[in-house]
Amino acid sequence: MGLLDFIFRKKSTTETRTDHIELKIPHTEEKYNNAEETNFYTPQYFNLLNERPKITDIFGRRYDLPKYSDKYITKEGYKLREILLLVWWGKAKTGRKSTIHIPQYFFTNYNLNAERLTSQFKVQGLLVDTNEKTLLTEKGKEIYNNYCHLWEIHAIKNYPINLDLDFPNWNKEKFELELYKMELRYYNEYISYCKKMIQFFNSFEKPIKGQKIYDEINYYMSEGNTSIAKVTDLYEKISILEDKVYSDRRLDIYDFQDWNVQSDSDNII
Numbered sequence: 001m002g003l004l005d006f007i008f009r010k011k012s013t014t015e016t017r018t019d020h021i022e023l024k025i026p027h028t029e030e031k032y033n034n035a036e037e038t039n040f041y042t043p044q045y046f047n048l049l050n051e052r053p054k055i056t057d058i059f060g061r062r063y064d065l066p067k068y069s070d071k072y073i074t075k076e077g078y079k080l081r082e083i084l085l086l087v088w089w090g091k092a093k094t095g096r097k098s099t100i101h102i103p104q105y106f107f108t109n110y111n112l113n114a115e116r117l118t119s120q121f122k123v124q125g126l127l128v129d130t131n132e133k134t135l136l137t138e139k140g141k142e143i144y145n146n147y148c149h150l151w152e153i154h155a156i157k158n159y160p161i162n163l164d165l166d167f168p169n170w171n172k173e174k175f176e177l178e179l180y181k182m183e184l185r186y187y188n189e190y191i192s193y194c195k196k197m198i199q200f201f202n203s204f205e206k207p208i209k210g211q212k213i214y215d216e217i218n219y220y221m222s223e224g225n226t227s228i229a230k231v232t233d234l235y236e237k238i239s240i241l242e243d244k245v246y247s248d249r250r251l252d253i254y255d256f257q258d259w260n261v262q263s264d265s266d267n268i269i
Helices: 041-051 055-059 081-092 112-121 138-147 150-154 172-201 211-246
Strands: 129-130 135-136
Touching: 041 150, 041 172, 055 172, 081 112, 081 135, 081 138, 135 138, 150 211, 172 211
Parallel strands: none
Antiparallel strands: 129 135
8 A cells, every 4th residue: 555545534624723621630649458459451441452543554554564675667777775775875965985884774674785786886887986985977867866756765764665665656745744644543543542441441330449540541631632732733734734735625633622531530549
């Protein structure tokens, strides 16, 4: 599944939502017996844990996705991961020192013998050594200009990229927009998940005994509110990018007005 094939949600609104509902549980000073704590380790609890949203499900890719597949056929006859090395040499406009240490990720991520491939580029007239620096030749610059976006793909840190999957339809602004949309979807789902967990912990017969349930409710309250703030931030970023990419579109965000789950912490003993 290519990222730019990802279709996100529904019709949008032009209004920015900045509500942030702070929900706090008063700390209890009541004494309790650890041995009498309410047991919440039920089948329902473990089923709920399995419902926690996973960002990789939304991405449609695992984080262990290989960085390349060598399925993209270039007209020059090189693999994209090989051309990435040429792009690295060309990124420094005034050239790189001929004795520079080539980054280890060309070996660990792309399985290249970078030193030998660099020598091949020189033999094939793509690179030249001049005044202790290695520069692109005119032929090398032509390839660089055709494939310079490989570096943008390589540089992505928070999404599992694959050169051969992502290069054919690459557009950096569209990528950033779709990535923010997927992150927004994740936090929307995580807010709903936090609400569900709080409702579960509040469902136990009162009075609730022990500190553990209090701690769980407090944790999901905090996680939910943090996610609401993240949703607001992502919405603003998406609005800016949509103006650049799709000037006639806007995006709805999660309606979190109903994020108002009250705890029964006064009954925790």
